[in-house]
Amino acid sequence: MQKQECIAMLLAGGQGSRLGGLTHNIAKPAVSFCGKYRIIDFSLSNCANSNINTVGVLTQYKPYLLNSYIGLGSAWNLDNPFGGVHILPPYVGDNEGSWYQGTANAIYQNLDFINFYDPKYVLIISGDHIYKMNYLSMLKDHKENGSDITVSTIEVPWEEVSRFGIVTIDQEGKVIKFMEKLPDPESNLASMGIYIFNWSILRQALIDDALDPLSENDFGKNIIPKQIELGKKVFAYNFQGYWRDVGTIESYYNANMESLDGEDSIDLFDPGQRVFSNEDILPPQYIGPTAKIQNSLISNGCVVLGQVSHSILAPGTYVGEGSIVEDSILLPHAKVHRETTINKTIIGEGAKIMSHCSLGREPGPIPQQSGITVLEDHYVLEKGSVIQAGSNLNAC
């Protein structure tokens, strides 16, 4: 086995409960994004494009689709004899092992895995962000600064700072304070949840953290603040570019729509830094004689007979004759039968909407989640239903 300089640990166990119906049956990283992709594609493609070809993927919540989607990692060119993708679910041993209690605990339980590769550096990333980043340039900074830990940061609008872990730095870029989700922080530099650790520092930090009964075993809340307190060299790496956390229905919807509107978005058409995905082989999309499509992204295997505007259609979706789909996202294999009108709605995977329905057009009583209607995957909506904007339709 070849010794690796840097390996990645990808946290993909989160439930993503704020995504509601989209994550009732699948883990958040496996949620479909922007047509043919799934959210985890972006992190895995970044690893591939950064030549990091040993990736441990920590899974826990409803991992079946995620595991089968990742497979051996060959879709991302990560099936490599010296490393490759390893799916790391929770396990039990003689006296140890349990469900993962937090991000740090998940890595702690897999110290053996990292020991096996014995890298110099460990990159910690999560599987629920949309961005393109070359981790090697962050690693280069890490080495040049002689850091123990590097935290990747991005400037966020002041009105959103309370959603993030906020980093305060000195002139040299050294982190002097790291606070999670405070209402009134003193900086707008947010942590992206991407860290590079020297392996020896990480190992010690995790072992100490596991012994601390008061710890929540979380990188942002416990590990990083503790290491700063201990006087370790923690530097910030300021990332410039597009980065979105898609943890809520609104942010998920907006990130999808941004990819449609251009300007500030993830550039899927850039041949230099490609985003790979594990796609099914489907025939080309068929656009019918009466179809009308404007300003939309349409994937393979789609059949469009009605009108689609400002929407994203994932592979294998169907829009029947006389139907109108506006400002909506259809996830893989969703079917919209004829004469149905859909506005600002996310339709889950394999969901079926029968004819003559109306979704998201009538205003709801309380404006919730910005009026975005969500149908859970495999939901079947009866003929002629009228659904108010902002509703969540769940199968159970």
Next chain:
Amino acid sequence: MHNAIGILFGNNSSDILQGLAFQRSIAAVPFGGRYRLLDFALSSMVNSGIRTIGLVTPRHYRSLLDHLGAGKEWFLDRKSGGLFILPGAIQGLSGQSGKFRLKDLQLNIEYLQKEFCENIIISGCNHVFNINYQAALEIHESKRADITLIYKESTDSVAMAGKEHLIIGDNQEVLDILGNDTAETSGQTQAYFVDMLIIRRKLLLELIEGYRSIETVNLMDAIYENIRSLKLFGVPFKGYFGTVNSVKDYFDRSMELLNPEIRKEVLTGQDQIHTKIVDNPPTKHGAQAKVSNSLISSGCTIEGEVHNSILARGVIVESGAVIRNCIIMQKCKIEAEASLNYVILDKFVKVHAGNVLKGNKNTPLVVLKGSLV
């Protein structure tokens, strides 16, 4: 099901497709947006459970191998079995339409010798079809046939030009094989042999050995000469079978994919057609885009109008451009205000702004790969 291996003859080169088959064999001609013709024959074998397939390569095999790679998309990158490349014999005359030449097999005899399976399925790669060989194999086994020929009943002697036709007995046995030139009886239903057959491996080895000294003999000639001593059966193929004998045929077969029933039968049924994955982003339809009755592959950017056409991957249609009744291959760029009607653009063609290209229904205009017009 492991009682058969496959052989595909991908070396049928010819000039009937004009420029489209200039530097590639017919098997490698792009078709239906994201496929090559070979995909139909290859996927049919794979979907029938065959995981050992030998491909007889043509003279210009770059495009074919570029498409196939290690056969991963067809589940043929395997430890046992998989995709085997069988270099074809290079004959002096490349235009010769010799199909299933025994010489090609004799050069690759190891492929046939080292396998232990009972049967071999042989097929050409120049047609559009989606067949599952399971049923034919079962009949082949239950009849204890030496050779089973697959045929298609058709009245269209023009579409089936160049195909042998079979005289089938009451018990599905093949009584006679008639050469293609004797089939002047147009309008009558004939059983045309569609370049697919199942043969016992030992028998094939004997035939190859027997005809060793003759350079140009075809498998079908050899079968015909021994017809009295062989147990020959025919199995009808009831599905869609698209022949490509000319540029017009190529155009018509492509356009038939716009018909939902044919598309369902060939592309979206139980057995799907596999092809090389390029991993493009979804296609972007812009604010001015108008698309109707068309098949569009992934990775395109459409700002103009596209009607009754087939677009391959990564095509760019700028605003104001109008495309009607066209087949546009990979990575072509049609600049603003250009107008195309009945045109086939091979890969990487760039049509400059405002230019008008026009063919007609019977003779679509073919623009060669990489041209700037």
